[in-house]
Amino acid sequence: DGGITQSPKYLFRKEGQNVTLSCEQNLNHDAMYWYRQDPGQGLRLIYYSQIVNDFQKGDIAEGYSVSREKKESFPLTVTSAQKNPTAFYLCASSMPHRRTAPNTGELFFGEGSRLTVL
Amino acid sequence: QQQVKQSPQSLIVQKGGIPIINCAYENTAFDYFPWYQQFPGKGPALLIAIRPDVSEKKEGRFTISFNKSAKQFSLHIMDSQPGDSATYFCADEMIKAAGNKLTFGGGTRVLVKP
Numbered sequence: 257d258g259g260i261t262q263s264p265k266y267l268f269r270k271e272g273q274n275v276t277l278s279c280e281q282n283l284n285h286d287a288m289y290w291y292r293q294d295p296g297q298g299l300r301l302i303y304y305s306q307i308v309n310d311f312q313k314g315d316i317a318e319g320y321s322v323s324r325e326k327k328e329s330f331p332l333t334v335t336s337a338q339k340n341p342t343a344f345y346l347c348a349s350s351m352p353h354r355r356t357a358p359n360t361g362e363l364f365f366g367e368g369s370r371l372t373v374l
Numbered sequence: 375q376q377q378v379k380q381s382p383q384s385l386i387v388q389k390g391g392i393p394i395i396n397c398a399y400e401n402t403a404f405d406y407f408p409w410y411q412q413f414p415g416k417g418p419a420l421l422i423a424i425r426p427d428v429s430e431k432k433e434g435r436f437t438i439s440f441n442k443s444a445k446q447f448s449l450h451i452m453d454s455q456p457g458d459s460a461t462y463f464c465a466d467e468m469i470k471a472a473g474n475k476l477t478f479g480g481g482t483r484v485l486v487k488p
Contacts, residue, residue, distance in 0.1 A: 260417070287474075296383060298463055299418070299478040315477075346417050350474075361406070361467065361474045365417025 258283045262347050262366035269334075269341070269373050277332045277369045279347030286351060288330035289363065292316060293344040302345075305330055334371060345369045377401060378466050380479025387454055388487050395449045395482045397464035402445065406467040408476070409438065409449050411460050418463060422449070454486045 263278045281288065287306050291299040301314030305324040319338025324330055330349075334341045348363040379398045387393045399407075408423035424431045424438045424447065431438045435452040451458055464479040 298480040
């Protein structure tokens with residue numbers, strides 16, 4: 257089945273450690289995104305990538321890093337510089353949304369990774 | 375900071391009632407206004423979306439009303455069912471040559487009681 261696979265589903269980390277969250281898609285989508293979800297704050301964009309080997313910072317990129325070496329993969333590293341890393345992290349992918357294109361630019365989300373810092 | 379203000383944060387209705395969720399945006403350059411539905415433990419999924427040149431869109435029991443002059447849009451769930459209990463997010467989207475970027479509201483948790 258086509259979709260987005262995130263792993264691990266749950267992750268515990270000690271303060272000062274870096275962790276990497278995996279995101280893989282087999283939808284042949286060009287664009288991939290990482291969002292952070294906190295109660296009452298909705299989904300906030302961390303990083304996004306429209307094409308392999310290129311990515312842009314979102315609204316809350318500080319303390320995070322990404323890479324896009326393959327179209328299918330967009331891992332997120334939560335570094336020790338992220339002050340409040342405990343959250344639910346969501347990866348998504350989409351085809352580019354163009355004004356004249358029939359597609360809607362719909363985001364397809366994975367099931368998320370819950371990170372807890374002890 | 376949020377560019378889309380969503381209210382209320384939570385909503386409880388009886389089965390058959392009509393929960394209404396409101397969103398207000400600031401930037402008139404947005405091109406598209408989608409709504410996403412999220413069930414517990416899952417990622418959000420696109421529910422319905424509207425372009426700013428349309429005042430209303432219906433898909434099944436879900437309706438978006440769009441008021442361009444007031445810079446507001448809302449989601450109505452007609453004849454709500456317990457299976458509609460979920461968190462709903464509005465969003466605004468800017469379509470750019472470098473790619474589209476969505477900004478989400480804070481979310482509304484809807485509970486439909488049997």
